[in-house]
Amino acid sequence: MVRTFLSLSLVLALAACGGAPSTTRSTADAVTRTASALSGKIAKHLFGAEAGPTAQTPSSFGSYARGCLAGAAQLPETGPTWQAMRLSRNRNWGHPELVSFVQDLSRKAATLPGWRGIYVGDMSQPRGGPMLTGHASHQIGLDADIWMLPPQRLNLSRAERENISSISLRRANGAYTNENWTRQHMELMKAAAQDPRVARIFVFPGAKVAMCDMEKGDRAWLRKIRPWYGHHYHFHVRLNCPSGAVGCSDQDAPPPGDGCADAQKWVNDILNPPPPDPNAPKPQPRRELTLADLPAQCETVLSAR
Numbered sequence: 001m002v003r004t005f006l007s008l009s010l011v012l013a014l015a016a017c018g019g020a021p022s023t024t025r026s027t028a029d030a031v032t033r034t035a036s037a038l039s040g041k042i043a044k045h046l047f048g049a050e051a052g053p054t055a056q057t058p059s060s061f062g063s064y065a066r067g068c069l070a071g072a073a074q075l076p077e078t079g080p081t082w083q084a085m086r087l088s089r090n091r092n093w094g095h096p097e098l099v100s101f102v103q104d105l106s107r108k109a110a111t112l113p114g115w116r117g118i119y120v121g122d123m124s125q126p127r128g129g130p131m132l133t134g135h136a137s138h139q140i141g142l143d144a145d146i147w148m149l150p151p152q153r154l155n156l157s158r159a160e161r162e163n164i165s166s167i168s169l170r171r172a173n174g175a176y177t178n179e180n181w182t183r184q185h186m187e188l189m190k191a192a193a194q195d196p197r198v199a200r201i202f203v204f205p206g207a208k209v210a211m212c213d214m215e216k217g218d219r220a221w222l223r224k225i226r227p228w229y230g231h232h233y234h235f236h237v238r239l240n241c242p243s244g245a246v247g248c249s250d251q252d253a254p255p256p257g258d259g260c261a262d263a264q265k266w267v268n269d270i271l272n273p274p275p276p277d278p279n280a281p282k283p284q285p286r287r288e289l290t291l292a293d294l295p296a297q298c299e300t301v302l303s304a305r
Contacts, residue, residue: 043289046302047129054127054304058096060140060241061297063249068298069128069141073099081117082106083154085161091122095141097242101197102144108191112184114150121145121234127301130289142239170232174204175270186211192237193221199251202228202236205266212260222258227266247297
């Protein structure tokens with residue numbers, strides 16, 4: 001479906017680039033044609049080109065993998081208990097609630113033996129939306145990747161942040177943890193999972209099984225820890241939509257129980273893969289999202305200055 005509304009500022013911006021209709025056409029026709037032209041454009045190219053946020057009220061629109069972000073806040077590049085990594089990507093942005101959560105988690109990390117805080121990987125782009133490379137999610141400013149590498153220094157230069165790597169915690173293709181795994185990794189993810197702002201935490205299946213084996217007390221927090229492909233150099237935290245948010249689609253609640261049996265099955269399937277299903281449909285290539293695929297508010301987020 002093609003939308004027929006765009007702000008005048010975006011029409012004028014396109015005119016400067018030679019993309020707006022001639023002045024002999026009506027304003028309504030100009031807006032309609034401009035909307036039609038933009039609706040079919042690849043969304044990641046539009047959002048990836050934006051270097052800064054909007055001055056709008058902070059709002060997450062759409063879903064984690066199909067949306068955008070108004071009024072984003074920037075996580076400062078360096079704080080007393082964190083550093084944002086890979087600054088060239090310009091992905092240290094998020095809803096103010098995410099920025100606050102990351103700072104809170106970093107202070108918890110600084111209390112763990114051997115940790116001075118956290119290294120923060122990708123959050124969102126300044127206006128959210130699909131990214132030029134990488135993630136399918138991280139689009140509405142409520143996702144953050146936390147590196148598995150315990151920081152020993154929090155004064156890394158920009159160049160160091162581009163070249164330093166996190167550490168992998170997985171062994172046997174994710175079925176087990178390796179020698180880098182520590183109790184502190186579990187305690188950090190436990191603290192994140194116990195925060196009521198958090199909806200899910202994604203990590204490789206062997207880590208989930210390890211935490212299920214290690215936890216001897218309250219296991220309720222394990223429900224939010226979900227096994228997923230990769231996620232052995234970092235764990236991925238996803239927040240719930242902020243209270244009262246309009247237009248933000250929440251993550252489905254995790255299945256009942258602690259999820260440990262599901263994680264163990266995932267590990268068993270890694271170690272002894274089941275035979276392929278001959279009737280399984282062939283995977284289809286993922287189609288690039290266009291602006292028309294995103295919530296209508298995302299047009300305004302792009303055009304706002």
